Amino acid sequence: MSMAGNLRKVTGLGRVGGLRKVARLARRRRKVDLSHPARSPLGSSVVNCVAYEEGTRLPRGGDLVDTVDRVRKSGTGFVWLGLHEPTDREFAGIAELFDLHPLAVEDAIEAHQRPKVERYDETLFAVFKTVCYVEHEELTASSEVVNTGEIMVFVGQDFVITVRHGRHGSLGPLREELEADPHQLTKGPSAVLHAVADHVVDDYLNVIDAVQADIEQVETDVFAENGARADPGRIYQLKRELLELKRAVVPLGRPLLDLSGRPMRVVEPEIQAYFRDVSDHLMRATEQIAGFDELLNSILQAHLAQVTVAQNEDMRKITAWAAIVAVPTMVCGVYGMNFDHMPELHWKYGYGMVIGVISVACLALYRGFRRNGWL
Secondary structure, three states: OOHHHHHHHHHHHHHOOOHHHHHHHHHHOOOOOOOOOOOOOOOOOEEEEEEEEOOEEOOOOOOHHHHHHHHHHHOOOEEEEEEEOOOHHHHHHHHHHHOOOHHHHHHHHHOOOOOEEEEEOOEEEEEEEEEEEOOOOOOOOOOOOEEEEEEEEEEOOOEEEEEEEOOOOOOHHHHHHHHOOHHHHOOOHHHHHHHHHHHHHHHHHHHHHHHHHHHHHHHHHHOOOOHHHOOHHHHHHHHHHHHHHHHHHHHHHHHHHHHHHOOOOOOOHHHHHHHHHHHHHHHHHHHHHHHHHHHHHHHHHHHHHHHHHHHHHHHHHHHHHHHHHHHHHHHHHHHOOOOOOOOOOOOOOHHHHHHHHHHHHHHHHHHHHHHOOOO
16 A cells, blocks of 8 residues: 555544544643553553654654654654554554554554564564562562563654553653764664663663562571571562563563564664674573572572471470470379389388489480580
8 A cells, every 4th residue: 555545544534533633632742741650641642753854853743644744755764653552443543554564553552462573564563571670668478579561662664653551661761862862863763673672671680680689688588597487478479570570581582683683674784783782681681580580499498498497496395305304204103103012102201312313314314405406
């Protein structure tokens, strides 16, 4: 389908309150609260729509259709459209305008996708899992440590569409950093794709550093003097949260290798070198997560060993006291029998002698157990 045909179709959708209404809302908003927990303040999924030419942000003029038409007629520059949790209806016109593949559109709307990179004709579709560290005063068995979201990126010859899901991972600061470096933006839409990937991986490293502090705290508690009384639920909770982090980080390795090594029409060869750097950072994050997993296993095993040792010590103490108590029990049991002829039964000092023997025997046993570490 030709570009003019696409524009006419989208323009038709705009007349029924579709794309042009969304575009007018996006053009009207001066400042968006990028940390808003759900939808944008105006009720639209459009966070921003900006055109760039030779690395410079172009002034706003017209709606989304006009902006795209102007960029395509000039043959230079590209459009960066940012969305947050769009609905089917809101995304329909955008998909028509940029000729996006239905499968990629479905993934972008539904979310909950595995990190990947797919090519659909002239469009590249990438999925990144975002993570953020959830602050907490004290780690408990039910504390949320890692929260995940998603960023989907459509990359074409003259456009970049970012679709964000979740309450974190705002790309506003990233956009400002790129605009402060016009030379990087001159490399086209693939430069934005690299910036998003680098931003996501940097967040991985920041979250890993925060999780490491939690692991060190748990390790300190376990190997403290009363480590056997530490709550093992905290260790299991950290392992669960680390597994969620692992599911976000590890699958991204293959897509980054493809972006850094495989020739792709919409990715500039110069940008592929930058993707190799991001891939190296991701490898570091992956290795750290694997190390944390092994460390938590060791901490858990050490805690279980401490519990076993503590239980053995309790059993030894109980056994030692039972042995000590057995001496007077045995003597009293013998002299409690109703026999007339028993040694020292009618002797004047018999009672004192028995008490003395019991005391000496119990004291000897007590000292013996203390010397052997049972008491």
